[in-house]
Amino acid sequence: MSRELSPIDKAKFVAARRAVDFVEDGMRVGLGTGSTAAFMVRCLGERVQQEGLRIRGVPTSSRTAALAREVGIDVVTLDEARWLDLTIDGADEFDGDLNLIKGGGGAHLQEKIVATASDQMIVITDAAKEVETLGAFPLPVEVIRFGWRATQALIGEVLVGMDVLGRDITLRMNGDAPYVTDEGNHILDLHLKRIGNPRQMAMVLNQVAGVVENGLFIDICDRVIVGHGDGRVETRDINEGTSEEVRLEFPEESNLFNDLTD
Incomplete structure (x- = not known):
């Protein structure tokens, strides 16, 4: 090589x-x-x-x-x-x-x-x-730029009722500016540490207004x-x-x- x-x-x-x-x-x-x-x-x-x-x-x-x-x-x-x-x-x-x-x-x-x-x-x-339980890696959630802070707050409310160990949510950055996807959206990274029910998590996240798609592949x-x-x-x-x-x-x-x- x-x-x-x-x-x-x-x-x-x-x-x-x-x-x-x-x-x-x-x-x-x-x-x-x-x-x-x-x-x-x-x-x-x-x-x-x-x-x-x-x-x-x-x-x-x-x-x-x-x-x-x-x-x-x-x-x-x-x-x-x-x-x-x-x-x-x-x-x-x-x-x-x-x-x-x-x-x-x-x-x-x-x-x-x-x-x-x-x-x-x-x-x-x-x-x-390879992990026993998903969640150590931050879960990416693509959201539209309009009202992304409101979407972040809604996701935070959803996480209260989920089987996770952490609920921190951060906006992905590219240097000093928010990261922008090929589709022109932002990404919120969910620091959950452990996802007890990935199937439920994937379904619930995609019901939040402003969420385009999450990074769980079930x-x-x-x-x-x-x-x-x-x-x-x-x-x-x-x-x-x-x-x-x-x-x-x-x-x-x-x-x-x-x-x-x-």
Whole structure:
């Protein structure tokens, strides 16, 4: 590989490398957002360039779209694709039922739309993202900018009756200004520490006026691929109830990784 990767980056890389094995010629593929998903996009780009793999990629953010085009993937919109065969994305947390928290990269709205418009969703991650109970990672909630303080107050009232350990809510910032999503919205991060009932939480939050979407992905993920720094990769299939482990080698050199900064 063109530069030495940290153990965590090696774990992300081998998970991404294993995931792209599930992509077949002619597929319409949802392309996730974030550091792990960036490895996946680059691995797909290698297959496109080296094997002539023909796919259409639907990116979940403007930065993923730019990277996909850079590595030679044919990029289309979800409206053009209409439905997807597979989505591959990362996660900030996942539990034993493959429920997820996503949105650390600020793209969970598009990510959820793309994932739910797919026959399958594969999550690629490292072992540190697995938790017994979701909630240690702040839960992102995308809200419209108009009246966001009122929306924040309403969410705070809702949290009083929920099974959580914390109720702090912060507006996500980008330097000195509020973070703005690709859709022009803000993100509120809910510091809950523990979410006792993720399904209930997801449903209740989306009933609050001003909330566009939350970062809980419930019953959406079909497989999780967990990478390790020594090259081991574990694939768990929630539908088949199976788990298998393989070991992958790290390539000594790859031009696609020369400028990797995610």
